[in-house]
Amino acid sequence: MSRAGLSRLGQRIQEPAISWLMKLTLSQPGMASLAAGFTDNLSLPVEAVREIVESVLARPRLGRAALQYGSTAGDESLRDLTSQHLRASDMEASGKPQPSSLYSPDRLLITHGSQQLLYLCTEALCDEGDWVLVEDPTYFVYLGILRSRGVRARGVRMRADGLDLAHLEEVLESMKASGELRRLKMIYSVTYFQNPSSITTCFAKKKAALALLKRYESAAGHPLYYLEDAAYRELRFAGDDVSSALVAPRGASRVLYAGTYSKPFASGARVGFGLLPEPVFTAVLRIKGNHDFGTSNFLQQLLAEALARGHFRKHLPRLRARYASKRAVMTQAIRERFPSGVRWEDPQGGLYVWATLPSRCPTGFQSRFFKQALAAKVLYVPGDLCYASDRSRRPSRSSMRLSFGGSEESGIRTGIERLGRLMEKHKL
Template sequence: MSTPHYLSSLARRSSDPAISWLMKLTLDQPHLISLAAGFTDNETLPAAEVGALVGELLRDDATALQYGSTAGDPELRKLTLDRVCAQDGIAPGAALAADDVVVTNGSQQLLYLLSEVLCDAGDIVLVEDPTYFVYLGICEALGIDATPVRMEPDGIALDDLQRTLQRLKDSGALGRLKFVYLVTYFQNPTGWTTSFEKKREALAILRHYEAAAGHPLFVLEDAGYRDLRFAGPDTPSLKSLDAANERVAYSNTYTKPFATGIKVGYGVLPRPLVRHVLRSKGNHDFGSANFNQRLIALALRSGVYDRHLPKMQAGYRRRKERMGGALTKYFPPAAKWQETSGGLYFWPELPASCNTSHDGAIFRAALDAGVLYVPGDLCFAPSPLRPKPKNCMRLSFGGTPSAQIEEGIQRLGAVLRSQGM
């Protein structure tokens, strides 16, 4: 289908997201085992808890059914600030207050709003290589040059960050760099978590280049998987290193660990950006659904939310162990992957000669075997500096019925072996 000439440049830049055809494949083949969807675990959804919360929420007071404000429910913003501070071992204060919290339609909307408010077409955002592929769609639509920085199991490669910044400086492009987008916990797609040391170093490196950029170089920290941690210690956020609240935009979601259908996310933003994000949010929808926000605030205040987390985490731990065990059992020895202690994904890397892309033999054979995965190349930004790696796959243990995980991996392992691995 051709793109009409009268559309905006934003619309003409945009293409159908990968998720569209992945979903279409799923719908066309209902018996497919999908290891592709980033869906969350249906088996631990808190149906009874939500029902009870709604009853309590509406018992004496219908105002949760009334409009809220653009920035979000005041109680939820306050609880969010307290929660982020408690997780990070920092204290609210003059520089970091509930007014710096903006409630959004999932954390995805915060990614869009921040990008829209900071970037014109032609501006640059540094992204992890690989990165969250839906964010690459935002960059495409807004005309942002998403410039990849190599990803390692403990976060972006600092030498590549340094080199990339220097290259931008040398070519006179540093003024167009607006921020770095980092998915710092159990990253989508790799499952890797950025170490605290790398967070500190990355901020320092960015600071060093600010004079040459002529403006602050922000970090957008996407912590959307932080609370899906089922083992090991938590890592403090980049926000915890930004005591003056002037460089790090921190985003997270309440509903990925609780009930994705309720869709309440938030950003904790550097003070100078708050009003601009709010203006944009006002134009987009003048505020997220008040009902959902009041519901989440009540879930937090009542303890229901925190009591749910360990159940959800235990569910993911079981699914992850099932998938990890199946990978060891059925995947050929040439496939390599990291263990993960949170999130939704494994990211097996195959020998460089393998092609997992959607137009390659492995993907086709997997479909024929009734298994769907996310081809890894979708998660790499286009770049003139390297070809997109085509030898990875994103496998989700989040939404697949747990009984199908082993069967799906077994079939996929057989496909890989049949393709000569």
């Protein structure tokens, strides 16, 4: 028992790096922040939201409903519209009709951002000591959820089109041999313009990963789920959309799909959603009932109206064009300023460039490079935050995630210029 009377979670919990990075970004004028995953300020749909709010409040019945509590699963019209949006995206991406039953609003729930859904799914499936497979690298905030809940994470290597399937099989096989497979619950995959690497998982890999999980289910003794985090799906500025894993065989029974309106519409509204199979849906819904018994109804109405009146659809091309141009500003600055020893990929969507310095130059919070970057007033996310700390392999310690989401063009250029100067000082 802790002297302060804290629970094991209360004692174990550390300040999430995301909170610290966001605080630093907001509190330090002059800091060029390429760290926090803020969305682009100038493209936030202020006018559309003003029009929607005015019109909702002008209709007393609708206005009162919006200002009242709602249901735990979420507003019915938003669930319907979300299900239609998801189905339409998958039909377009796959070029095939998809059954409406796959996207049934009855198994769709609205959450406080997709972040809450990730937390709830983890709570519903994992006990302390269980395992979740994550990508190498992965969304570091999700690693924080796992750590705080005492869930163990093991990394699976990535290739340019998603998971390294041979490595996934190797990991599953070794977990089977060691008996750890019985405590494996799911694989967590950020499938579109991944945070942090910007890799998009091709559909064939989603299908193959589900087939591989199926092969190991009898040894595990329970279903092995595929948590598909599609947070950046709509932020695509090149190439075609890719179908979700829902469309693959066993997609309906094994895929937990996490989506959000934060990135493609308004991050301040924090409205996300999940499409889940039973029995996970019911467990998550009940846990949410204890957390908050429903996401803000007012914000749900806002999103429902934005979808129903076409604001959302009209907003996307503008948003994509804006991010594409900010991406071009960042990549151009990188070409001009970063030494040739730094490797990076030009992203096709999302908010990030993932850059890797030579291994002799670590970039973590405790590194000389990071401290010098802070002193030079530029902030990035150290790559080593994005790796599960498992003993099966050594994570990259010299990468960085650079975001072109929140900063304006001049801030992006300044940030890259400051980093470039520092890299030159380190003779990279």
